[in-house]
Amino acid sequence: MHPGDLFRLSLNSLVDQRLRSFLTILGIAVGIGSVVLLTSIGEGIHRFTLAEFTQFGTNLIGINPGKATTLGTSGAVINNIRPLSIADEQALARIPGVVSTISVIQGNGPVEFYGRSRRTTILGVGPSASEVWQIRVVKGRFLPEDNLTAPRSYVVLGSKVKHELFRESNPLGKIIRIAGERYRVIGVMETKGQMLGFDLDDAVYIPTVRAMSLFNQQSLMEIDLVYRTGLQSKTIAERARKILVNRHGAEDFTITTQEEMLKVLGSVLNILTVAVGGLGAISLFVGGVGILTIMTIAVNERTPEIGLMRAIGADRKQILLLFLGEAVVLAVIGGIAGLAGGAGIAWLLGVLVPALPTHTPWLYALYAEILAASIGLLAGVIPAQKAAGLDPLEALRAE
Numbered sequence: 001m002h003p004g005d006l007f008r009l010s011l012n013s014l015v016d017q018r019l020r021s022f023l024t025i026l027g028i029a030v031g032i033g034s035v036v037l038l039t040s041i042g043e044g045i046h047r048f049t050l051a052e053f054t055q056f057g058t059n060l061i062g063i064n065p066g067k068a069t070t071l072g073t074s075g076a077v078i079n080n081i082r083p084l085s086i087a088d089e090q091a092l093a094r095i096p097g098v099v100s101t102i103s104v105i106q107g108n109g110p111v112e113f114y115g116r117s118r119r120t121t122i123l124g125v126g127p128s129a130s131e132v133w134q135i136r137v138v139k140g141r142f143l144p145e146d147n148l149t150a151p152r153s154y155v156v157l158g159s160k161v162k163h164e165l166f167r168e169s170n171p172l173g174k175i176i177r178i179a180g181e182r183y184r185v186i187g188v189m190e191t192k193g194q195m196l197g198f199d200l201d202d203a204v205y206i207p208t209v210r211a212m213s214l215f216n217q218q219s220l221m222e223i224d225l226v227y228r229t230g231l232q233s234k235t236i237a238e239r240a241r242k243i244l245v246n247r248h249g250a251e252d253f254t255i256t257t258q259e260e261m262l263k264v265l266g267s268v269l270n271i272l273t274v275a276v277g278g279l280g281a282i283s284l285f286v287g288g289v290g291i292l293t294i295m296t297i298a299v300n301e302r303t304p305e306i307g308l309m310r311a312i313g314a315d316r317k318q319i320l321l322l323f324l325g326e327a328v329v330l331a332v333i334g335g336i337a338g339l340a341g342g343a344g345i346a347w348l349l350g351v352l353v354p355a356l357p358t359h360t361p362w363l364y365a366l367y368a369e370i371l372a373a374s375i376g377l378l379a380g381v382i383p384a385q386k387a388a389g390l391d392p393l394e395a396l397r398a399e
Helices: 003-016 018-053 086-093 159-166 208-214 233-248 258-301 303-311 316-352 362-388 392-397
Strands: 060-065 098-113 116-125 137-140 154-157 175-178 181-189 203-207 222-227 253-257
Touching: 003 018, 003 316, 018 258, 018 316, 018 362, 060 233, 060 258, 086 098, 086 222, 086 233, 098 159, 098 208, 116 159, 116 208, 154 159, 159 181, 203 208, 222 233, 233 253, 253 258, 316 362
Parallel strands: 116 203, 154 181
Antiparallel strands: 060 222, 060 253, 098 116, 098 175, 098 222, 137 181, 154 203, 175 181
8 A cells, every 4th residue: 555545544534533533633732732831831930040040140159157068048147156257258359260259248127218117128238249249320329448347327229218218309318217227328229120039129238347237247147259250160169168267267157159059940940840841741641542542442433444455455564554644643733733832822921921931942842742743653553453453354244
């Protein structure tokens, strides 16, 4: 039998049973569409989270007080024998290749101006924070280089705090109270939005030493190092470790490179993408069961037709290919429909719900289409083998 004849016979049999073929295709389409949609959402969240995490740059090393076996966190207050100090930061700033350093203290407190009050995040930072965190000042200036032990009472406002306290008026030069202490406003930051749930606009920035006094802290919560592009993070981290061990007498701190953080985060997000894709694969399995059922019924209904084809010269291999072809065609058409539907819904979600990032990973989509064809092939094997194994005389007698 000519391959073209096999294709026409397969197509004609599917057309003759339109409703049955449509339901089978629908089952596969739903499975493929689910895989594409869920992996699009997972990949979108993956990319969004990594973009948020790296918006401060990738040449960054964080140092936190306390020795930990997990990643250090800037928000942790850890009491240890030798706390991280401003002197430690100055020593780390002299490491060859380190471009800038920033010490961080974080807390929460009321910010007041003439009857208006807002409880917000208070960040004690150094003068290089604007450069290190890549946050631009849109009005005024950032915290200046000052006396490290007794800096002046200057404050820079996040855009949301500025709006809540001053509305449209100019805040520069005004005196506000932060946790009861007087500070002069010298700058306003650009709107930056949220970074992994932390609202950078709902914050005020004051000198590190003043924040340590305000929150009665003896240790810095974090020291960030920015190193020159082209250098190895491991090299800078090892130099920082040696300096701090010499100063503290022991490794009572945790150094985390941006590469390590991204590696852990990327692994978690990759698992998320695979997991949501696996949920969609369950629908594909159901679609495969549907093909198996439909093809088994088709063999039983077309027994006389099979007997006639065998009687006029069709061999077992051709009968096998005929039914396998029908199963694969059903799966491929369903896969293409599901691919288009899933990608279309993912795009529509991205347009209608901007807060839900979506990105269709076409490699996953290709895998899903190959999987659909494979499922069609596997699901058609048993019915096809049954059809090919029918005795011609017995099949004709079933007429």
